[in-house]
Amino acid sequence: MDWAIFSFLAADALQNGTIYALLALSLVLVFAVTRVILVPLGEFLVYAPLTYVWFLPPEVSGLNLRGQIPGTAWLAAAMLAGWAFLERKSLRRAGLLALGSLGVLGLAWWGAQGVPLWLGWFLAVLVVLPIGPASYRLFFEPAKNASVLTYLIIAVGLHFAFMGLGLVFFGPEQFRLPAVWSGQTQVGLVPINNQAFLVYGFAFLSALGLYLFFSRSIYGKALRACAVNRYGARLSGISPSQAGYVSFSIATLIACVSGMLLAPLISPAYFQGFLLGLKGFVAGILGGLVSYPLAALGALLVGAMESWAAFQASAYKDAIVFALLLPILFWRSLRSQELGEEE
Numbered sequence: 001m002d003w004a005i006f007s008f009l010a011a012d013a014l015q016n017g018t019i020y021a022l023l024a025l026s027l028v029l030v031f032a033v034t035r036v037i038l039v040p041l042g043e044f045l046v047y048a049p050l051t052y053v054w055f056l057p058p059e060v061s062g063l064n065l066r067g068q069i070p071g072t073a074w075l076a077a078a079m080l081a082g083w084a085f086l087e088r089k090s091l092r093r094a095g096l097l098a099l100g101s102l103g104v105l106g107l108a109w110w111g112a113q114g115v116p117l118w119l120g121w122f123l124a125v126l127v128v129l130p131i132g133p134a135s136y137r138l139f140f141e142p143a144k145n146a147s148v149l150t151y152l153i154i155a156v157g158l159h160f161a162f163m164g165l166g167l168v169f170f171g172p173e174q175f176r177l178p179a180v181w182s183g184q185t186q187v188g189l190v191p192i193n194n195q196a197f198l199v200y201g202f203a204f205l206s207a208l209g210l211y212l213f214f215s216r217s218i219y220g221k222a223l224r225a226c227a228v229n230r231y232g233a234r235l236s237g238i239s240p241s242q243a244g245y246v247s248f249s250i251a252t253l254i255a256c257v258s259g260m261l262l263a264p265l266i267s268p269a270y271f272q273g274f275l276l277g278l279k280g281f282v283a284g285i286l287g288g289l290v291s292y293p294l295a296a297l298g299a300l301l302v303g304a305m306e307s308w309a310a311f312q313a314s315a316y317k318d319a320i321v322f323a324l325l326l327p328i329l330f331w332r333s334l335r336s337q338e339l340g341e342e343e
Helices: 003-034 041-053 071-086 091-112 117-128 131-143 148-170 194-216 218-228 230-235 240-266 272-286 292-312 314-323 325-335
Strands: 184-187 190-193
Touching: 003 041, 003 190, 003 194, 003 218, 003 240, 003 272, 003 292, 041 071, 041 117, 041 131, 041 148, 041 240, 041 272, 071 091, 071 117, 071 131, 071 148, 091 117, 117 240, 131 148, 131 240, 148 272, 184 194, 190 194, 194 218, 194 240, 194 292, 218 230, 218 240, 230 240, 272 292, 272 314, 272 325, 292 314, 314 325
Parallel strands: none
Antiparallel strands: 184 190
């Protein structure tokens, strides 16, 4: 392996590792606060750019979708309507949720009529964003104080449901999306897409934002309290349910924006979210699903391993990446103690 090949593999590892780091941070955030392993996070990542296709003009997307509301908007609206029904005892909250349901359809209709590319970009994120917290309210919060295994079963079921709906909404084909920042920049021997620099910048801003949020804001400290001890946080006047909504919203927002920035580099399809999310989960496991820095380092390790495996044994690259779980889980099983869930 000469220096040129190493440079290309390192650039590929950094790009993939950055995406896995964003997903790993989101998974750690949700798990720390709610004990939910958010398996469908990868679906949120591809839902946003696929929704964006419906807002693109025909000359850009190559499809005549003008005036058609994407299926994700109907899904988000239906989930918000179901949330409003569950909150029917509080008329004010139910009314706001019902308005939010109509608002999602309104935003999708507006985008489908033809809007500037930058506006359609933001509309796609806003349309998909409510699916995250609504999923928590409809499927996870009713199972209060359930075990991690129960939450995992629910999350896996949601993953299969969302992936199937993605096939219904968008079909099996991949879509080419326009880049926010087109062109390439030569870094040493490697030409790097300028779009990748946006991914790196968003990863840095996300990590910095999460650090400031958890260390400086009262809401972030409330989420940290729920992550340490939910019962103690409840006794202190902090609502674990509200903390769950916030954590799911932040994780979904990170996934949606990551998907929008990554889409021009990968040509998204409905089935791609699962592998991306699973590799983010591997990175989170390397950090024990408790440490943000270790999860980020684990993501870079996953990206490096995948890049090396793609060069040495491309047919087995995914198997080699997932094999990283075995020594980590074995090591953690040796260190584990019989403690209650909160400990």
